[in-house]
Amino acid sequence: MDIVADPQVETEEKEIDPQKEKEVFSFPDLVSREFLAIILACVVLCIWSLAQNAPLKAIADPNWTENPAKAPWYFVGLQEVLVYFDPWIAGVMIPLLIIFGLMAIPFLDPNPAGVGEYNFRDRKFSVSLFMLGFTLWFVLILFGQFLRGPNWQFYWPWEDWGVQKKAEQQLVNFSTLWGYLSVAVYFIVGLGLPALLKPSFYKQLGLRRHLISWILILLMFAVIVKIFLRIAFHVKYILVTPYFSI
Amino acid sequence: MKADWITRSRLWKSVFRHNLDDTPRNRALTITSNIFLHIHPVKTKIKALDVRFTFCLGGLSLLMFIIEAITGILLMFYYRPVPEYAYTDMKLLEHTVHYGMFLRNMHRWAAHAMVILVMFHMLRVFLTGSYKPPREFNWVVGVILLTSTLLLSFTGYLLPWDQIAFWAITVGSKMAAATPFLGNDGPFKQLLHINEYNDMQYLLLGDNRVWGNALLRFYVLHCVLLPVICIVLIAVHFWRIRKDGGISRPL
Incomplete structure (x- = not known):
């Protein structure tokens, strides 16, 4: 009679497999590292909070327009896109497409390679695309945050905002x-x-x-x-x- | 040890179910008998301990959320979300409340840190292929959490009630008015008989301009609705990490 592979035997074999990764107890090896990270982050945050005050301008006044009126930095990229598209695209469609596009990624990427490791070689296409989008997001933010002045005109950081730009x-x-x-x-x-x-x-x-x-x-x-x-x-x-x- | 009577007392033992001798059993029990630590598995792959793999980005995002909750609750003691008092309360926080400015700084900078950390956590998860099966759903939850983080930060932006806040939200809420079909300035608004009193912007602001109703709405969204959504989604997110086989690693 042929020997049928016994699932029990199979798992036992796996356990003595030298390829299997080594494990350690989460306490203390993982928990102590997390504790360190927490302390470090808290220290950085405390120093930052002591050194720099959160901004506060004059009281809100609907009759005195801030120029330029900039969105919080993480939305400045979208505000920059407003230059190139109508508001319903820049302010609504693009954010919605980004959110749903991001959610769709796992269901669109057919490539099983590169789980659990930084692996560019086997995922050139998807990694390049994602990095392009990610970089674009931050380039637009930097552009809007540092290179836009009154009336959302282009100003180099060293240029005086008082000098009017041509239309x-x-x-x-x-x-x-x-x-x-x-x-x-x-x-x-x-x-x-x-x-x-x-x-x-x-x-x-x-x-x-x-x-x-x-x-x-x-x-x-x-x-x-x-x-x-x-x-x-x-x-x-x-x-x-x-x-x-x- | 002098303090033995404490650890041997009935009170202590009612809280901590095992002693602190360094045995494998106690190492396991430390994790499983503690509600906060038991989000971890008893054992972790050595590779998952490498800081250069996760850079602690997800965990630190959670830490920022906790710091936001603590400082946020403390700030709520000093803040009234009405146009008459909101800005005055910011000034009082700065000049009369002990450590008031430090408290507000912590809340503001941790918020910025959280946005950055969550974005880079997403980048890390993408680059390590950790969204691939069986973790697809947790990636989706993560994207919703990223969106919630941005909305939390955005709604908090109005609360200081200064010029930066007012005009940033004025610009931002115009986008709601530009929504196709549902915004007063968007295309196809006539199909649903949308006007400036029933469009998306009105829903967001409780008005067609930024004023008291908007401040109250943003306050409630910021302090109650969005944090509750976040807490629920964070719970799902963490639970699913474990259910999907723990932190990702090469097959």
């Missing part, structure tokens, strides 16, 4: 035809090309995940494209419709 050059829109055409081409090429160039990756994702992933990726790049068009060619809207403009 931005006349802005232009794409014509309606070119608008629809360029948006259509952007998405058709953007959704089609990756499937043609990397058929194996497309097969791995399947149609639905492919579409959702690439729409999210294309939208992220669209933000960069629109910022570039605005700065380089003074484009205000790519697509103008009677209901909304992008």
Whole structure:
């Protein structure tokens, strides 16, 4: 009679497997490290709080507008995006897309590699994309926080805010035809090309995940494209419709 | 030991169920018989102890939340969320309350630290692939916690009732008015008969401008609703770490 693998034996074998990672008691090895981290963080925070006072300006006055009125720093990136998009996109759609896009990541990434380690080699595509988005978020924050002055005009940090800046050059829109055409081409090429160039990756994702992933990726790049068009060619809207403009 | 009578007393033993001799059994019991420590497993993989793996970012985010709760409750003793008193109370906190300024500084800087720590915790989790199966759901919970952290910080931003606060929230709440379908300045608002008295901004501010109702709403959101949401989600987040196989490691 053949010997059927006994699950009991299997687990026992695993336990004497030298590859299995070594364990230590959480108390004291883990708890003591956490305790140290807590003390260190508290000390840093106390020194910071002694050295620097939280800002407080004059009492709120609806009749005296702060110029520039800046959002808290973590939203300044979105405020900077307001230059390039209408408020319903910059202030509502982009934040919602970021939140839902982030939530969707585990369900879109088909690659099982790199769990529990810093591994760029086996995850070049996903890590590059995430780092790009993460960097973009902070670049926009730094830009809005340190390079924007009154009326959200561009000022170098050493420039005097008292000196008035020229109004931005006349802005232009794409014509309606070119608008629809360029948006259509952007998405058709953007959704089609990756499937043609990397058929194996497309097969791995399947149609639905492919579409959702690439729409999210294309939208992220669209933000960069629109910022570039605005700065380089003074484009205000790519697509103008009677209901909304992008 | 002189203090033996304490650790041998019935009172002490009613609280601490085991003695402190350094035995494997006691090391295990220290974790399992303590409600705060028992979020940890009895044993931890040596690799998970490496600071360069987690950088303590998640744990320190929790620490910041606890510091925010403690300093926040203390601040509530000195703060009245009405336009007549809010700013005066900030001044009184600075000039007449002992350590009042230190208290407010702690609350403010820990809030900034928490936002940074949570963002970088997300980065760490992404770079270590810790969102991959079976941890997908915990990543989603984490994203909601990140959003809650930002909202907590944003709602707290109005409370000092100074010019920075007022105009930051004025700018921010205009975004609510820009919501498609649901905002008075957003596209397609006519479909749902939205006007400036029933749109998203009005819901957020209790008014169509930032004033007393907005201050009260932000105060309640900041001190009650969002912290409660956070506490529940933090509990789920920590519980799921254990249920999903502990801190991630190479297979």
